[in-house]
Amino acid sequence: MDKQTKHLLELYGQKRFSQIENIPTNKMLKIDSEKVTQLIKKNHSILICTCESSGKTGHNSFCRHKQFFIMFPLLESLNQKLNKLIEDYESYTNIKGKFDPYVFLNDLKNLKRTLLK
Numbered sequence: 725m726d727k728q729t730k731h732l733l734e735l736y737g738q739k740r741f742s743q744i745e746n747i748p749t750n751k752m753l754k755i756d757s758e759k760v761t762q763l764i765k766k767n768h769s770i771l772i773c774t775c776e777s778s779g780k781t782g783h784n785s786f787c788r789h790k791q792f793f794i795m796f797p798l799l800e801s802l803n804q805k806l807n808k809l810i811e812d813y814e815s816y817t818n819i820k821g822k823f824d825p826y827v828f829l830n831d832l833k834n835l836k837r838t839l840l841k
Contacts, residue, residue, distance in 0.1 A: 760772070805835055
């Protein structure tokens with residue numbers, strides 16, 4: 725895994741993000757102490773970050789906060805689906821009996837299909 729991807733996963737895993745005052749996370753997100761905002765214009769959208777690197781190079785720079793903002797919906801969806809599968813599988817441990825490995829394979833294939841739609 726490359727360093728950049730690992731860092732984005734660490735940001736998510738350490739919960740270094742938060743929603744801002746009931747603003748949807750697809751519009752604005754606080755990452756560490758910086759805020760990323762998506763402005764939607766006629767045929768395009770612009771990401772604006774409050775970090776120093778965005779200020780120095782203009783709003784065209786692609787800082788780690790903007791990268792996280794873009795990846796956040798995918799990470800959130802994946803995390804929710806994995807948590808649901810873990811919860812289901814943990815409930816299976818309370819049931820005595822054998823389970824067909826195809827059930828687990830099917831769940832993994834469904835998860836992959838969801839991600840690659």
